[in-house]
Amino acid sequence: MRLHSYCTVCGGVRTQLPIRGRPLGYFQSAIANLKADLQDNPRYPKLAQVQSRRIAKALDAIPDFGDPYTMPYEVQWRIFLSVVQRVRPDLDVDFIERALPREPRRHRPTVLELMTSSGGEPKRVDASG
Incomplete structure (x- = not known):
């Protein structure tokens, strides 16, 4: 078992688990x-409805493909790439990767930001409400 990578400054540990899969x-x-x-796109021909349907049907036919807990994202990505390139061999990997939806990045406040926003003092909960 490998050691987890960690920050030498703050001691934060980065997980080495595979990225959780995505839903279908x-x-x-x-x-x-x-x-x-x-x-x-002037370089490539359009994606016909038949081709997009074949890609979707091929992904539906793979058991547990849409289950994010069963299959890691890397495996899903390789399967998706092979299915798309089987239907459209003229598309390169970078072009297909750009088509993946991007998840919106949420701002996650750090502990220091939380402490300074509340005046440096931890919030106290009053029992009366």
Whole structure:
């Protein structure tokens, strides 16, 4: 078993677990993004409805593909890439990767930000409400 990587300054430990998988809708929206990207692209022909349907059906046929807890994201990505390139061998990996939906990044406040926003003192809960 490997040691976890950690920060030498603060001691924070980074997990080495694989990235949790995505639900099937994530990859279906990637197909829709791919279709929209190819709509006006001068280099590649459009993604026909038959091709997008074949990609979606191939992903549906794989057992546990849409279960985020059974299959890690790396495995899902490799399967998705192979299915798309089987239907459209002219598309390169970078173009397909750009079609994946981006998750909105949330601002997660640090402990110092939380402490300074409340005046440096921890909040006290009054029993009366």
